[in-house]
Amino acid sequence: MSEPMAAVAGRPNEAASQAPLISMRDIRKSYGSVHALRGASLDVLPGEVVALVGDNGAGKSTLVKVMAGVIGFDSGDYLLEGQPAKIRTPADATALGIQTVYQDLSLCNNLDAVQNLFLGRELTGPRWFGRRVRRAECEVRAREVLARMRLGSLSLTRPVGAMSGGQRQNIAIARSILWTPKVVIFDEPTAALSHSAAAQVAALIRSLADDGLGVVVVSHDIHHFVVNSTDRIEVMRLGGNVASFRSKDVTGEQVVNAMVGGNEGANLAV
Amino acid sequence: MPWWVATRERTLLSESNSHPTGAVAAADAEVELVPATHPSEKRTFGELLTSDLRALPVIIGLVALWIFFILQNDVFLTPRNLSNLLIQSTVVGVMALGLMFVLLVKEIDLSVAAINGVTAVLMAKLIVEFGASPWVAIPLAIVVGALIGCVSARWVTFVGVPSFVVTLGLGLGLNGLQLILLPTTARYGLMGTSVETIALAKIDGLAAWGVLAIGVGLYGLLVLSSIVRRRRAGLSVSMVKGLALPLVGVTLFGAVVVAILNAHQGIPVVTLVFSALLGLGGYVLNETQFGLHLYAVGNNDEAARRAGIKVSRVKMAAFAIAGGISAIAGVIGASRSLGVGVFSGGGVGGGTLLLECIAAAVIGGVSLFGGRGSIHAPLLGSLVIGSVQNGLNLMGVHDEIRLIVTGLLLVLAVSIDKLIEKFTGQQSF
Ligand SMILES: Nc1ncnc2c1ncn2[C@@H]1O[C@H](COP(=O)(O)OP(=O)(O)OP(=O)(O)O)[C@@H](O)[C@H]1O
Ligand SMILES: [Mg+2]
Numbered sequence: 276m277s278e279p280m281a282a283v284a285g286r287p288n289e290a291a292s293q294a295p296l297i298s299m300r301d302i303r304k305s306y307g308s309v310h311a312l313r314g315a316s317l318d319v320l321p322g323e324v325v326a327l328v329g330d331n332g333a334g335k336s337t338l339v340k341v342m343a344g345v346i347g348f349d350s351g352d353y354l355l356e357g358q359p360a361k362i363r364t365p366a367d368a369t370a371l372g373i374q375t376v377y378q379d380l381s382l383c384n385n386l387d388a389v390q391n392l393f394l395g396r397e398l399t400g401p402r403w404f405g406r407r408v409r410r411a412e413c414e415v416r417a418r419e420v421l422a423r424m425r426l427g428s429l430s431l432t433r434p435v436g437a438m439s440g441g442q443r444q445n446i447a448i449a450r451s452i453l454w455t456p457k458v459v460i461f462d463e464p465t466a467a468l469s470h471s472a473a474a475q476v477a478a479l480i481r482s483l484a485d486d487g488l489g490v491v492v493v494s495h496d497i498h499h500f501v502v503n504s505t506d507r508i509e510v511m512r513l514g515g516n517v518a519s520f521r522s523k524d525v526t527g528e529q530v531v532n533a534m535v536g537g538n539e540g541a542n543l544a545v
Numbered sequence: 546m547p548w549w550v551a552t553r554e555r556t557l558l559s560e561s562n563s564h565p566t567g568a569v570a571a572a573d574a575e576v577e578l579v580p581a582t583h584p585s586e587k588r589t590f591g592e593l594l595t596s597d598l599r600a601l602p603v604i605i606g607l608v609a610l611w612i613f614f615i616l617q618n619d620v621f622l623t624p625r626n627l628s629n630l631l632i633q634s635t636v637v638g639v640m641a642l643g644l645m646f647v648l649l650v651k652e653i654d655l656s657v658a659a660i661n662g663v664t665a666v667l668m669a670k671l672i673v674e675f676g677a678s679p680w681v682a683i684p685l686a687i688v689v690g691a692l693i694g695c696v697s698a699r700w701v702t703f704v705g706v707p708s709f710v711v712t713l714g715l716g717l718g719l720n721g722l723q724l725i726l727l728p729t730t731a732r733y734g735l736m737g738t739s740v741e742t743i744a745l746a747k748i749d750g751l752a753a754w755g756v757l758a759i760g761v762g763l764y765g766l767l768v769l770s771s772i773v774r775r776r777r778a779g780l781s782v783s784m785v786k787g788l789a790l791p792l793v794g795v796t797l798f799g800a801v802v803v804a805i806l807n808a809h810q811g812i813p814v815v816t817l818v819f820s821a822l823l824g825l826g827g828y829v830l831n832e833t834q835f836g837l838h839l840y841a842v843g844n845n846d847e848a849a850r851r852a853g854i855k856v857s858r859v860k861m862a863a864f865a866i867a868g869g870i871s872a873i874a875g876v877i878g879a880s881r882s883l884g885v886g887v888f889s890g891g892g893v894g895g896g897t898l899l900l901e902c903i904a905a906a907v908i909g910g911v912s913l914f915g916g917r918g919s920i921h922a923p924l925l926g927s928l929v930i931g932s933v934q935n936g937l938n939l940m941g942v943h944d945e946i947r948l949i950v951t952g953l954l955l956v957l958a959v960s961i962d963k964l965i966e967k968f969t970g971q972q973s974f
Contacts, residue, residue: 343851345851364853365850365851365852365853366852366853369853375851377851381845381847381848381851381852382845382848383840383841383844383845383848383849383916384844384845384916384972384974385840385841385843385844385916385917385974386837386840386841386844390837390841394837394841394848394849394852394854395838395849395852395853395854396852396853397834397837399833399834405828405829405832405833405834405835406833406834406835407832407833407834408832408833408834408837409774410771410774410775411771411774411775411777411778411780412774412778414775414778414780415778415779415780433588433592433596434596434974436972436974437592437972437974
């Protein structure tokens with residue numbers, strides 16, 4: 276762990292020694308003749324932020340979608356806390372405590388923040404009353420989560436389509452932590468954000484890990500976010516893993532080298 | 546310290562109840578987090594036009610139409626004519642209400658008119674040929690309508706053929722079936738079957754006020770329960786804006802309508818049916834989980850799926866509702882024309898009935914691109930179309946002009962919507 280991070284995080288780096296929350300082994304996935312994943316592996320440990328990096332088309336988003344249950348995989352093992360995970364739909368993954376903040380955010384632009392936060396898991400009244408949404412209760416919980424994210428004054432009633440990119444990103448993140456997950460997966464969370472907004476997201480990601488969650492972050496922001504705000508870096512190329520680093524031990528250049536196929540990076544692999 | 550090593554908020558995920566709202570522990574903050582910029586909850590007029598006041602342009606248009614017709618003909622504003630206008634608007638309004646559910650999930654059902662026709666003929670056949678009671682035949686027709694909707698939905702979601710194609714083909718097929726079901730005389734008369742009385746029946750006097758009281762009472766309970774919930778949850782509530790204003794508004798509006806209708810025989814039963822469907826539809830769309838999911842699926846079906854919503858099930862329900870409601874409209878239509886025939890359901894191809902119910906929904910503000918439209922749309926849209934028909938009729942203008950005017954109004958309504966979006970820079974949802 277890099278110096279400032281260890282100091283601020285204020286917790287011993289025992290994460291690596293713990294049993295993985297998620298363990299993906301030799302995952303393969305093809306789209307017709309396109310081999311998006313050719314034996315990709317990934318461990319997600321509690322209290323650790325693992326960065327998933329690689330060139331465009333390396334298979335990062337595909338691996339994330341497999342973890343989230345959005346798509347199935349052809350072969351390989353997907354273990355959740357040591358047991359084969361029975362994840363066929365995104366709802367299965369959420370129910371098992373795996374939350375995802377997608378690259379496209381997956382928000383409904385015509386709904387407001389509260390409705391988006393609870394989408395698919397609304398607090399409702401009885402069936403014979405048509406499952407009336409308990410708006411007030413949803414709103415109270417939404418306010419709590421947003422307040423903890425320091426987003427207390429975010430509008431709860433305007434459609435999220437009318438909000439800025441940063442605000443929408445924050446709502447997507449708030450949704451992912453609403454149900455106290457075990458693992459949160461971020462696909463390019465800082466790509467569309469200003470520096471200050473990206474800093475907020477980085478802080479938030481760290482705080483999740485500090486609370487003992489496993490965090491996976493796909494990012495292209497190697498030199499800033501990846502080497503400074505994560506614990507471990509998994510490099511993917513052409514659908515497989517090519518290198519793995521402790522974030523505190525590497526420079527951005529070494530990571531980039533591994534991504535594009537240079538060899539010196541791989542020597543530092545853990 | 547580089548910018549990306551920002552404040553840690555360790556407590557983010559700790560138990561929620563241990564954190565009163567707003568309390569954030571960030572003791573070792575090194576960089577003060579920049580609070581996101583928040584536009585205040587107060588909205589500009591432009592913003593309101595694209596959200597809460599979206600109905601305003603249509604209402605203004607409707608009022609303008611009425612003023613025009615009142616100036617042209619003194620008969621227009623008579624209770625008798627207004628009562629007629631309401632009855633005339635009912636079939637299109639009811640159909641538009643059903644169709645709206647399908648439009649909300651970003652699909653279209655071009656077979657609604659054909660469902661209307663075929664189920665009406667089926668009902669008539671059961672009553673006339675098989676001596677079935679209307680109490681059996683009508684519910685059966687509605688169930689068949691809903692089942693037809695399920696079939697299209699299944700085809701659309703499972704096979705993946707666009708609903709435009711599926712329902713276009715299905716509609717033609719149902720037109721054929723309608724002709725097959727008809728006897729050689731090509732007509733079933735419904736006189737003396739008591740179905741024909743539906744369109745004539747009216748509720749007048751005290752009973753009409755009683756019906757209004759029940760409606761307002763139910764609405765009041767709904768609004769009140771929301772307010773009580775918010776109070777209990779410690780959220781801010783505005784008694785005036787949240788309770789008094791809507792309740793007084795609805796009561797006044799209802800009282801004016803009932804007073805006018807009572808001046809001419811009372812509330813038509815078909816108007817009552819339409820109102821009840823509007824009330825129920827409003828509850829489903831605005832209050833229930835299913836209603837919310839309709840909007841979600843219509844805006845972003847992949848996001849809905851990822852959120853665990855069973856998209857194809859929601860779509861099937863929408864198509865089933867459209868089918869069932871089309872059958873209800875079919876019964877009303879059959880009752881108005883005292884029988885069924887080739888002309889039922891707008892005739893082969895759906896005729897003007899199909900076009901008018903799509904137009905009504907769109908004029909009222911339902912988007913053909915999914916996820917947008919409120920319950921007032923079928924009411925306002927069908928009133929616009931009904932008023933044009935009624936008013937021009939009174940002026941002695943021919944049908945061809947009516948079609949041209951209706952067509953222009955449709956394009957105008959959508960254009961106004963687009964222009965508002967353009968000039969306010971707000972996308973309406
Ligand atoms: N739905 C799909 N159908 C066909 N091929 C796909 C599909 N999704 C992804 N692929 C292919 O799979 C490969 C991996 O794509 P993926 O989206 O996982 O890359 P990525 O690492 O996330 O890239 P980026 O950094 O650009 O987001 C690419 O070659 C892509 O073209
Ligand atoms: Mg990607």
